[in-house]
Amino acid sequence: MIKVALDALGGDFAPDVVIEGAVNAVNKNANIHVVLCGPEAQVKEGLAKLGYTGNGITVVDAPDPVAMDEHPVMVVKKKQHSGLVTCVALQKKGMVDASVSAGNSGAMMASCLLLLGKSNDKFARPPIGCVIPTADHPVILVDAGANVDERASTLVDFAIAGSAFAETYFGYPQPKVGLLNMGEEEHKGPAVLQEAYQLLKSAPVNFIGNIEGEDLIMGKADVIVSSGFTGNVVLKMLEGFFEMHHKMFGSIDTEAGRKFDAMWDYRMTGGALLLGLNGTGIIAHGRSDALAIEKAVEVAAKYAEAGVAAKVNERLAAIKDETPAEPAAEA
Numbered sequence: 001m002i003k004v005a006l007d008a009l010g011g012d013f014a015p016d017v018v019i020e021g022a023v024n025a026v027n028k029n030a031n032i033h034v035v036l037c038g039p040e041a042q043v044k045e046g047l048a049k050l051g052y053t054g055n056g057i058t059v060v061d062a063p064d065p066v067a068m069d070e071h072p073v074m075v076v077k078k079k080q081h082s083g084l085v086t087c088v089a090l091q092k093k094g095m096v097d098a099s100v101s102a103g104n105s106g107a108m109m110a111s112c113l114l115l116l117g118k119s120n121d122k123f124a125r126p127p128i129g130c131v132i133p134t135a136d137h138p139v140i141l142v143d144a145g146a147n148v149d150e151r152a153s154t155l156v157d158f159a160i161a162g163s164a165f166a167e168t169y170f171g172y173p174q175p176k177v178g179l180l181n182m183g184e185e186e187h188k189g190p191a192v193l194q195e196a197y198q199l200l201k202s203a204p205v206n207f208i209g210n211i212e213g214e215d216l217i218m219g220k221a222d223v224i225v226s227s228g229f230t231g232n233v234v235l236k237m238l239e240g241f242f243e244m245h246h247k248m249f250g251s252i253d254t255e256a257g258r259k260f261d262a263m264w265d266y267r268m269t270g271g272a273l274l275l276g277l278n279g280t281g282i283i284a285h286g287r288s289d290a291l292a293i294e295k296a297v298e299v300a301a302k303y304a305e306a307g308v309a310a311k312v313n314e315r316l317a318a319i320k321d322e323t324p325a326e327p328a329a330e331a
Contacts, residue, residue: 001033002301003096005087008038009065010103011288015039018102019046021293026056028294032301035096037062037083062086066103072110084108088115091279097304100271100296102284109146109274109281116279119313122320124154126276127228128283129165130235133263136219140165144272145232152195155179155225156203161275162223163205164315169308170222178211178221180230185210196225204322239266239285267292270299273308276316280304 006022008015015038022034033056036043040061047057064082066075079085087099088111101108105128113126127143142162147154159177166175179197181189186197188210200207211221213234226234242264251261262268271284271292280303284296303309 002031002098002305003033003035004297004300004304005035005037005060005090005096005099006293006297007083007087007099007101007103008036008043008062009083010101011284011293013287013289014102015042015046017288017290018293019043020050020290021288022057022297023047023050023052024290024294025297026054029298029301030056031305032056032297033058034297035060035087035090037086037090039063060086060090066107068104070104070107072104072106073114075104075107076110076114079107085111085115088112088279088281091281092116098280098282098300100282100284100293100300102271102288102293102296105145105283108283112274112277112279112281116277116281119276119278119309120317120320123161123276123316124157125150126274127158127161128231128272129162129275130231130272131269132224132235132238134217134219137222138170139216139219139222139224140170141216141224141226141231141235142275143226143228143231144235145228146274147228150192150227152192152199155192155196155227156199157276159200159203159205159207159223159225160319161312161316162225164312164319165273165275165308166222168311168315172222174206175222176220177205177207177223177225178209178215179207180216180224180226180234181210181212183210184212192227200225204319238264242266268295270295270297270302273303275312277309278313280309 035058037060043059062083064079066082084101090096092115128146130141130144142158166172271282274281282300
């Protein structure tokens with residue numbers, strides 16, 4: 001039995017859609033137990049409205065709400081009785097196998113980082129790794145929004161984390177790493193990307209150079225390295241593209257139409273995995289409906305059962321050991 005802690009107040013439409021998603025997840029997956037963390041009376045009332053009387057859900061009282069604009073570190077320090085922090089704390093204690101929140105992504109990252117800890121001291125800043133479809137195969141985008149104003153060396157760490165995931169989860173041998181930029185030329189883009197390009201050329205990853213947005217969609221690289229700011233913009237654009245398509249055309253009941261929905265419906269991805277941490281933390285989409293929450297729970301359970309975080313961390317550590325030492329700073 002895999003236990004997944006779920007932040008009942010996370011997301012724009014919580015707690016109703018979160019509770020509904022949890023019920024759907026346990027009803028469809030006998031191997032999953034959900035621990036709903038939120039205001040106990042409110043959560044139990046929501047379960048009663050849905051007529052749920054099974055044993056697949058436990059409620060843990062966590063009454064403090066977390067706003068989307070609250071400072072991440074302050075949430076960890078002052079909102080210890082929030083659903084978000086409670087989820088991660090339960091994982092830290094070994095009472096659950098994974099944590100999921102569709103709420104404040106910065107606070108979720110901070111909670112996982114401060115409570116679960118980094119898996120490797122050589123690893124600078126954990127990124128959000130988001131699996132996205134392409135015309136050819138699924139790829140991973142790192143970072144999808146956890147960090148801003150990264151140093152070039154941090155982008156190299158993102159590449160290593162993404163490569164470790166692509167190897168261990170996708171099974172891609174020597175995954176191709178592309179640096180998302182405004183052109184393919186080596187000296188294009190901001191100074192930090194130009195510096196990252198030079199560092200990636202000697203990093204222990206299969207770096208193929210800069211890639212542009214169209215290359216991302218066509219699957220030119222298996223690992224897309226980006227600043228968190230740019231990665232989040234790309235991610236939201238792809239989500240908006242899917243929503244626009246459905247607004248214009250609706251569901252197309254053909255083989256191609258069904259394949260398109262299966263690939264591009266962001267709700268089906270199950271959220272994004274925080275990489276380089278000692279545990280399984282999943283960030284679900286903030287505007288999630290019940291289907292997105294259901295899939296986030298399922299993916300969290302899948303990652304936890306397969307030991308994805310541990311395998312990624314083991315491979316990440318091995319790659320970091322291959323990383324050449326950075327040159328000493330000039331006097």
